[in-house]
Amino acid sequence: MPRRIFQLKVSLTGFHPPIWRRVLVPGGYTLDRLHRVVQHAMGWRDCRLHSFEIDGVPYGEPDPDAEPAVRDELDTRLDAVAGLGSRFGYVYDFGDWWEHELVVEDVLAADPGERYPSCPAGERAGPPEGVGGPAGQALLLAALTDPHHREHAAMRDWVGGRYDPEAFDPDRATVLLRRFC
Template sequence: MARLIYQLRIALDGVEPPVWRRVLVPGGFTLDRVHRVVQFAMGWSDRHLHVFDISGVQFGVPDPDGLLEVRDELDARLDAVAQKGARLRYTYDFGDWWEHEIAVEDVVPADLDTRYPMCVGGERACPPDDIGGPDGYHDFLTAYGDPAHPDHASMREWLGRDFDATRFDASRATALLRRMT
């Protein structure tokens, strides 16, 4: 049987203009690997907790204290929990509460000459971690983009690097994804 590749569209909820990625992922990836794909493709730093919600069932890293009831993402393969047309939810950072919709756009046989996973499209930069969720990101963009804004200098200093919200490079995302394999 041919190895199947899932074409996923990962869209960040609550931000305008939209921030999204399109990735090609082996169906045999467990959800912990899909988590890493989301992190690398979107541009997150993987410093916070996360959870998948698939048809009302939550998957993630088991909580040793039992405060968060989730099924172990290491035990769930993408091809066992989703098929073409499925929509999964992925939440990253329970403080900022970044919600993503992951749509399974297609499932196709793997090209034997192609290395997976890979990012084949997307738009806009990922918000910085710890910015305060969608509302904080909106406030950040307003202040960061206006040198006359009273919080402009403090936002630039806090971030400590240049930020272009319009920029996204699928080839760079693919290079990062290749590091995980």
């Protein structure tokens, strides 16, 4: 039987215009690997906590002292908990609370001439790591677009003067996915 590839649309919730990625990943990937796919597709560095919620069940890195208990993402394959049409949540950075919706748009047979994972499409740059969640991103964008904004210079310096919120390069994202996932 050919390897199954899940086509997922990953959308960062609460943003208009939307920030999203389309990724192709093997169904046999564990949720831990899927977490890394989302990280690199969004341009983040995987330096904060995260969790998935699928059908009301939390998945992540287990902590025996935490309540509620989460199921181990290292032991959970994507194709065991999701199928065509499934929708589930992913949260990254419990301080900034980057909430995502993941939708299984299609389940395909692997193309023998293709390498996976890949990111064939998406729109807009992911917010910078540590910007302060959706409210911090809104402040960043307001400050960067208005040279008279009181935070303009500080925010420009903070992002290094090279953050373009409209920019997204799927080829670069695919290179990162293949290198680190």
